Amino acid sequence: MKNNSLPTDVEPAKTDPRIKLITAKIKKENYKPDALIEILHTAQNAYGYLPMNVLKFITKALHLPPSRVYSTVTFYHFFSLKSKGEHTCLVCTGTACYVKGAQLILNEIEKQFSLKPGQVSADNKLGVSVARCIGACGLAPAVVLDEEVHAKVSSEEIVNSINAKIAV
Amino acid sequence: MPKISVTIDDKKLDVDVGKTILEVCKENGIEILTMCHLKGLTDVGACRLCLVEIEGVNKLLSACTTKIAANMIIRTKTEKIKRYQRITSELFFAERNHVCSVCVANGKCDLQKLGYKTEMNHIRYPYLFPECNVDTSHPWYVLDHNRCIMCTRCVRACGExxxxxxxxVMNRGYQVRIISDFDTPWGESVTCTSCGKCVHACPTGAIWPKAIVQGQLEKKPEIIGELVEKRKMNL
Structure with missing residues (x-):
């Protein structure tokens, strides 16, 4: 199953600050192939996902078989091959948050932005995802907008916060 | 080499230390069903067919990855193990789209033989009927995911x-698939040397040479082990 949404084979520019960041990490890890996961972490944090050309760049730098890099990336749920959107909205659907109405929040988000969990808006501005539990059950229902946790939110509040984010 | 004594299927044996249970059983003519094991490759314990009962251990252990230890009392043919082997083989069939009648490996397939050996007469589990691709991009060989059982013998033969x-292997759980490079078509792989070892290592009809029809397929998985032995001799 080929993923056609992936960017083309263009080599990433050496001057790209994100590539510089990855190169620095690779050097810090001494080009050790075992440091693959750490380096992928850096790349994922820099780009928000793992573009195909960046994966090829890392594979080359570490002298690893491409299949091993790809199997590592697809094994861990943290890594993503598709863009998660410029802004991410992670709704916790753990037991506590579910009881406190996480589904209502998801329904409202779907109504307002027509996005289901796992989907990214057409303009790549917003991505919606769910997590089983983010470990903040005391704050239920919890939503993580970009990196910040919004505690005990109502669906209106979260829609307003998202609108403020994507308006920028 | 120091010897230890063990009991396998009520038979007392004196065996060398450092061997796996599977190796010991093979040397002593005790049959153990295997699928992911291939001589010459590292054992991974993926297929769960070689499970054995060891007295004092309350779970079944795979014979291919468990080293033999002194005074082990091992049973390989209990009712429980037979039941588990039958379940395992049924799950193999339920997981992908195995249709023997139209398979190139019909009659020469390890999975088919396994079905006979475990006396499988029907499958009690719902078929998953996953959507599987057939990769025909390689000039000589074909990879059919429908017939793959994820034994990873091809993966290990290619790497080791x-x-x-x-x-x-990409993804996990029921979504696992064998991939070449970045999930690129086999024919476009930059690492494949077209050596054909995976074709011989594959126990089913998942990897087979092109331009072959049912009955013509001839796989020689033992060449992998022979090759490894010969390389050791050269050293």
Whole structure:
């Protein structure tokens, strides 16, 4: 199953600050192939996902078989091959948050932005995802907008916060 | 080499230390069903067919990855193990789209033989009927995911014996698939050397040479082990 949404084979520019960041990490890890996961972490944090050309760049730098890099990336749920959107909205659907109405929040988000969990808006501005539990059950229902946790939110509040984010 | 004594299926044996239970059983003519094991490759314990009962251990352990230890009392043919082997083989069939009648490996397939050996007469589990691709991009060989049982023998043959690392496994759980390079078509792989070791290592009709029809397929999985032995001799 080929993923056609992936960017083309263009080599990433050496001057790209994100590539510089990855190169620095690779050097810090001494080009050790075992440091693959750490380096992928850096790349994922820099780009928000793992573009195909960046994966090829890392594979080359570490002298690893491409299949091993790809199997590592697809094994861990943290890594993503598709863009998660410029802004991410992670709704916790753990037991506590579910009881406190996480589904209502998801329904409202779907109504307002027509996005289901796992989907990214057409303009790549917003991505919606769910997590089983983010470990903040005391704050239920919890939503993580970009990196910040919004505690005990109502669906209106979260829609307003998202609108403020994507308006920028 | 120091010897230890063990009991396998009520038979007392004196065996060398450092061997796996499977190796000991093979040397002493005790049959153990295997699928992912292939002589010459590292054992991974993936297929769960070689499970054995060991007295004092309350779970079944795979014979291919468990080293033999002194005074072990091992049973390989209990009712429980037979039941588990039958379940395992049924799950193999339920997981992908195995249709023997139209398969190139019909009659020469390890999975088919396994079905006979475990006396499988029907499958009690719902078929998953996953959507599987058939990769015909390689000039000589075909990879049919419908017939793959994820034994990873091709992956290990490619990495350990050929050293090409063309194959690997992507995703996890029921979504696992064998991939070449970045899930690129086999024919476009930059690492594949077209050596054909994976074709011989594959126990089913998942990897087979092109331009072959049912009945013509001839796989020689033992060449992998022979090759590894010969390389040791050269050293």
């Amino acid at each position: 014996v050929e050293g090409a690392h063309n194959w690997n």
